[in-house]
Amino acid sequence: MKNLKILAFGLICASAAFAAGQPTPAPDTTKAEQSPAYKACMDSIGAVEATLPAKALNAKLALLEAKAKASDIKNEVTKNPKSTLVGPLGENCQLYVEIAKAEAEIANRHKHIAENWEKRNATNRSIEAIQEQIANARSGKVSNLAADLEAERQRLAQTKDAMKDQEEKLQAEMQQNREKFLAEAAEREAALKAASEREADLQKQLEAERLALEAEKKALAEERAKAEARQREAMDKLNELQSKLIQVSKDARGIILSMSDILFDVDKATLKQDLKTSLAKVAGILTVYQQFNVSIEGNTDNTGSAEHNMKLSQQRADNVMNFLVEQGIDASRLTAKGLGMTMPVADNNTKEGRQKNRRVDLVIQDKALIDAEKKAE
Secondary structure, eight states: OHHHHHHHHHHHHHHHHHHHTSOOOOOOOHHHHTSHHHHHHHHHHHHHHHTOOTTOHHHHHHHHHHHHHHHHHHHHHHHOTTOTTHHHHHHHHHHHHHHHHHHHHHHHHHHHHHHHHHHHHHHHHHHHHHHHHHHHHOGGGHHHHHHHHHHHHHHHHHHHHHHHHHHHHHHHHHHHHHHHHHHHHHHHHHHHHHHHHHHHHHHHHHHHHHHHHHHHHHHHHHHHHHHHHHHHHHHHHHGGGOSSSEEEEEETTEEEEEEEGGGBOTTOOOBOHHHHHHHHHHHHHHHHOTTEEEEEEEEOOSSSOHHHHHHHHHHHHHHHHHHHHHTTOOGGGEEEEEOTTSSOSSOTTSHHHHHHHSEEEEEEEEHHHHHHHHHHO
16 A cells, blocks of 8 residues: 555656646637536546545545546647547546545545544543442452453454454455556556557548648649640641641540541542641641640541441541551551541531531540549549
């Protein structure tokens, strides 16, 4: 028991020394003092203090630990109202309050036992005085009275032994409970520390992920900006090919070069010289912008059979692709597809509409920009 007192007093002194060496912040603790965990802790402490015996040193030491836990609760709530550590701190506070209650009960029982001993000592003194008086007054009955007094003395001795046994039993029980409470407190402290460390590690991990995500977003934004700048530059150069026979536009798919079928022989897939000249310029631009891929789409009007139109549109798309490959463009950047009369852009019931529908479209897309958009999704 003496060692326990020394250990508890040492813990309090160490806590006070640690606190004295730390800078004292001045946060607003008003809301923290209104938290349920803090109020419950302080109410329990107040209830025990109201009935605490004057000489219950161990109980007072336990209450000091409980108040330290109440201070930890207030600090934790002030830092983070939703902290997962508040609950375990509240349980530790209640545990030290229970220890204080047990120590107070021990003190009260010690006091009660001491009072009983004092009463019995007074009774003994009274018996001795009566014995002396009787011995002086009735010398003939001394032996009987002495026997009665001896019997009473033996009864009191038995009572004393019983009380001593009871006290020893109580001391052993309270010591066992005290050790159990302290072990539970140490276990809760260790769990609380581990939870705090896990929470700190999680915060570090989340911060690292946030920084990585911001870096990725920044890189994507830079890549998008570069891609958009490339598209503007390429659009400016491709606009130089704008004519009655070649239309340059831009939509969600990318930059569109729409070439009239006048640039092909009638009902043929052969490229005319004007188209070759324009395609050579397109190839030069594609050589500069290696990030661009091209989808070549052949289209016809609804004149003739669907099978014939599909075959003719595929041949024209293939011939455009082959010419670009001859100009040094890697075939892996190109695709050719005949759409026949399935994708009209105008009314096939008019001459002008059919003329617009007879075309080959070059759909130019920035692969880097497409990849950046996919990552952003």
